[in-house]
Amino acid sequence: MRARLLLLVLAVLAIAGFAYQNWSEITRPTLLNFGVLQSQAPLGLILLTLLGLTLVVFAASLASVRTRALLESRQHAKALHAQRELADKAEASRFTDLRMLLDQHLRDEKQRETIAATEMDKTLSLHQRELRSQIEQMYHLLTSRLTELERRLDGRPQRVAEPAVLERRPETVHVQPQAPAAGVPRERV
Numbered sequence: 001m002r003a004r005l006l007l008l009v010l011a012v013l014a015i016a017g018f019a020y021q022n023w024s025e026i027t028r029p030t031l032l033n034f035g036v037l038q039s040q041a042p043l044g045l046i047l048l049t050l051l052g053l054t055l056v057v058f059a060a061s062l063a064s065v066r067t068r069a070l071l072e073s074r075q076h077a078k079a080l081h082a083q084r085e086l087a088d089k090a091e092a093s094r095f096t097d098l099r100m101l102l103d104q105h106l107r108d109e110k111q112r113e114t115i116a117a118t119e120m121d122k123t124l125s126l127h128q129r130e131l132r133s134q135i136e137q138m139y140h141l142l143t144s145r146l147t148e149l150e151r152r153l154d155g156r157p158q159r160v161a162e163p164a165v166l167e168r169r170p171e172t173v174h175v176q177p178q179a180p181a182a183g184v185p186r187e188r189v
Contacts, residue, residue: 012055015048015051019044019048022044025044026042026044026045026048027042027044027045028042028044029041029042030042030043032046
């Protein structure tokens with residue numbers, strides 16, 4: 001942009017310098033033919049004026065195009081900003097949805113774990129009760145059998161114990177008689 005502006009300024013300065021140096025020729029009157037009408041006027045001045053008007057129209061057109069481009073650029077920037085905000089909101093919405101989905105998943109997972117833990121506790125409690133019941137049954141069964149064995153052993157005569165004693169070899173035991181304590185009968189050996 002600066003190069004074009006610099007080139008335009010240099011061209012205007014060159015034309016102005018040329019017109020200044022040849023001002024007497026530019027302002028000299030000449031016979032001009034306008035088709036139907038003929039007139040005496042300075043041809044150089046008319047051409048210079050037309051060049052100046054062309055330059056002004058060109059500058060106005062350039063300013064108009066530049067202004068239009070700036071306005072379009074601002075509109076595009078606003079539209080881009082709006083689209084960016086919309087995309088950011090959509091992304092934030094997706095993140096929010098993802099967060100909600102993850103939270104729901106975690107809640108469901110916790111609920112499943114709680115249900116599984118509860119079921120496991122119930123099953124464990126049931127197995128403990130069954131085990132206790134079986135242990136109590138075994139205890140009662142063993143107790144009743146031991147009681148029955150004791151009753152059988154108590155009901156047998158003492159001879160059952162004697163053969164075991166008879167089978168042992170007799171040992172020689174030397175016993176020295178002691179004086180009996182007062183009031184205690186002496187046993188025979």
